[in-house]
Structures are given as structure tokens and as C-alpha cells.
Amino acid sequence: MKNSIECPNCGHKNNSIDRVCKNCHFYLREKIANIDLWTTFWKMLETPRKAFQNIFFAEKKNYVFILLFVLSFKFCFNGLVLANITKKNIFVFDEFYFNLLLSFGYFFLFIFLFSLFYKLTSKIFGIYVRYKDSYTLFTYSLWPMIFAVVILSLLQYALFGEFYFTFNPSPFIIKPFAAYVLLALEALTILFTLYLAIWGIYVQTGYKIYAFVFGVIFIVLLHLAQYLLPFAPFAINL
Numbered sequence: 033m034k035n036s037i038e039c040p041n042c043g044h045k046n047n048s049i050d051r052v053c054k055n056c057h058f059y060l061r062e063k064i065a066n067i068d069l070w071t072t073f074w075k076m077l078e079t080p081r082k083a084f085q086n087i088f089f090a091e092k093k094n095y096v097f098i099l100l101f102v103l104s105f106k107f108c109f110n111g112l113v114l115a116n117i118t119k120k121n122i123f124v125f126d127e128f129y130f131n132l133l134l135s136f137g138y139f140f141l142f143i144f145l146f147s148l149f150y151k152l153t154s155k156i157f158g159i160y161v162r163y164k165d166s167y168t169l170f171t172y173s174l175w176p177m178i179f180a181v182v183i184l185s186l187l188q189y190a191l192f193g194e195f196y197f198t199f200n201p202s203p204f205i206i207k208p209f210a211a212y213v214l215l216a217l218e219a220l221t222i223l224f225t226l227y228l229a230i231w232g233i234y235v236q237t238g239y240k241i242y243a244f245v246f247g248v249i250f251i252v253l254l255h256l257a258q259y260l261l262p263f264a265p266f267a268i269n270l
């Protein structure tokens with residue numbers, strides 16, 4: 033087990049998240065009660081290892097639900113753009129709020145089911161991870177998407193109005209340069225979330241290749257889920 037820590041007092045192997053040695057009750061680390069939102073965001077840029085350690089050590093997983101709520105807007109917008117580009121189903125603005133609500137549900141379900149899948153897979157590989165650490169890790173690793181939903185979505189809307197969502201005509205025809213710059217920023221945001229997810233899994237498990245593979249699976253499945261979002265009115269394309 034790579035994610036274990038040896039007690040300096042008795043040598044017993046404890047899980048890396050343990051605060052007190054299971055064998056001799058020696059204190060292995062300081063108590064961390066809460067996750068501080070802004071410090072964590074900043075630390076993820078500077079020292080991702082410390083940022084994720086704090087997340088795992090924290091007894092209370094603060095802000096997870098608020099973050100999921102804000103992130104689900106991006107999840108919805110991305111799904112909407114993807115649905116319209118591929119003409120999978122055409123997004124109707126009359127149903128906007130209903131579809132937004134639906135996206136919250138899909139996104140929450142995705143994060144909690146994926147974390148369960150991750151926990152169970154880790155167990156098969158003999159790696160112990162806690163469920164709440166896992167969904168906190170995946171939620172926090174997506175924080176660059178908050179930047180994307182706040183700044184990029186506003187820019188996209190300011191530049192292209194609803195054409196950014198309908199893709200009829202495509203923003204690449206209306207203002208090609210601006211459209212490509214925004215696309216590049218979107219791509220950078222996605223790469224950044226991948227980088228953070230890999231770091232988080234690595235800090236949690238101690239395995240580099242496992243972290244890389246699972247980080248990629250997480251980001252790919254997240255975007256696949258966005259692409260597959262069924263929006264109302266429910267079009268059946270068989």
C-alpha cells in the first residue's frame with residue numbers, strides 16, 4: 033500500500049489520512065477541521081500536493097455542494113452547445129430553466145456515481161480510499177470550470193449572444209478569431225482540470241500511473257456525459 037504512513041512511535045502502518053496511530057494512539061498529524069475555499073484554489077496553483085492533502089485531512093468537506101451547484105451550470109451549457117453542434121437534439125429556449133434543473137440532477141448523479149465507481153475500482157486494486165474524500169477530490173479538481181462558467185460564458189454570450197448556444201450560424205463564421213480564442217481557453221481549462229484530477233488521485237493513492245489513467249477516464253467520461261445529456265423536449269433519435 034503506497035498510501036500508508038508509518039507511525040514514528042511504534043512503526044505501525046496507518047492509512048495516510050489517519051490522524052492517530054491505530055496501534056499506539058500517537059498523533060500522526062495536526063487536526064484540520066475545515067476546507068478553506070480560496071486558500072485551496074490558490075494552493076492548487078502553487079502546491080497541488082498540499083492543497084489535496086488538506087482536502088483529504090479536513091474533517092468537514094466544506095463547499096462541495098455549492099461548488100457542484102455552480103459547476104452544473106457549465107455542465108448544462110457545454111451539453112447544450114454539444115447537442116446543437118452535433119444536432120443530436122435541438123435545444124429549445126422555452127425549456128431553458130427546466131433543462132438547467134435537469135442538468136443539476138445529471139451532474140450530481142455523475143459525480144456521486146463516478147466516485148463510487150472509483151472507490152470500488154480502487155478496492156479491487158487493493159487501494160483504500162474514502163468515499164467522501166473521492167467526491168470532494170473530483171469536485172474540487174473541476175474548479176477551473178467555475179472560471180469558465182463565470183468569465184468564458186459571459187464573454188461567449190457578449191460576443192455571440194444565443195448563437196453561441198444554437199450554433200446556427202456557427203460562431204466560427206460570425207467572428208472566427210474570437211471563436212478560436214474562446215475555444216483555446218476552453219481547451220486550457222479542460223487540461224487544467226485534468227492536471228488537478230491527476231494530482232488529487234496521486235496524492236490520495238500514491239500511484240502515478242493509476243492517477244493518470246483515472247484522471248483521463250474522469251475527464252473523458254465527464255465530457256461524454258455532457259454530450260449525452262438528454263434535454264427537453266426529449267427528441268428520440270434512433
Ligand SMILES: [Zn+2]
Pocket residue numbers: 039040041042043044053054055056057058
Ligand atoms: Zn503507533
